[in-house]
Amino acid sequence: MNQVSLTVPAPAGMGIMSIGVPEGSGIEMDLRLESVVEGVLVTGTALVQLAGECSRCLDPITDELDVDLQELYRYETTDAHGRPTGAIEQDVDDDDQYMFGDFLDLEPVLRDAVVIELPLAPVCRDDCLGLCSECGYRLDDDPNHSHDVIDPRWAALGTLGLAEPGSTGPTEDEKEEG
Numbered sequence: 439m440n441q442v443s444l445t446v447p448a449p450a451g452m453g454i455m456s457i458g459v460p461e462g463s464g465i466e467m468d469l470r471l472e473s474v475v476e477g478v479l480v481t482g483t484a485l486v487q488l489a490g491e492c493s494r495c496l497d498p499i500t501d502e503l504d505v506d507l508q509e510l511y512r513y514e515t516t517d518a519h520g521r522p523t524g525a526i527e528q529d530v531d532d533d534d535q536y537m538f539g540d541f542l543d544l545e546p547v548l549r550d551a552v553v554i555e556l557p558l559a560p561v562c563r564d565d566c567l568g569l570c571s572e573c574g575y576r577l578d579d580d581p582n583h584s585h586d587v588i589d590p591r592w593a594a595l596g597t598l599g600l601a602e603p604g605s606t607g608p609t610e611d612e613k614e615e616g
């Protein structure tokens with residue numbers, strides 16, 4: 439068994455559209471490498487930096503994310519001389535990870551672990567008010583922000599009293615229910 443702590447630069451493209459791990463930012467990993475019959479079992483944690491954009495107000499967001507890693511890296515099939523044949527067993531699915539000689543590639547495992555934890559609609563704060571839908575003003579700067587001028591399409595509804603076409607107001611039955 440082997441205990442490893444290392445910090446590596448993040449590869450490109452680890453993330454989703456709204457938020458992700460900046461390329462080259464430090465990824466801190468604490469890993470335990472355990473030799474088992476089929477290969478090497480890797481367990482541990484990785485701490486990654488996140489950068490993105492608030493889905494409501496578009497402000498930049500920075501954050502950290504701690505993910506758990508666990509993956510079995512199988513030994514490659516070897517020939518009679520112990521050299522890797524490059525072939526993999528038939529009955530395993532494509533998601534399985536393999537040792538390449540003495541190396542194992544953590545990137546796909548780390549990438550999957552990180553991406554699944556990323557919020558689809560990240561926010562700078564849970565109660566972020568976002569932007570005014572009419573002028574783009576940041577509502578956090580003034581929650582009372584409003585427009586005196588009502589959109590003409592809505593103003594027309596005002597003159598109708600929001601009545602449905604053909605009705606002249608609540609019927610006697612509806613009044614009793616209400």
Ligand SMILES: [Zn+2]
Nearest residue numbers: 492495562566
């Ligand atoms: Zn925000």
Ligand SMILES: [Zn+2]
Nearest residue numbers: 570572573575
């Ligand atoms: Zn506005």
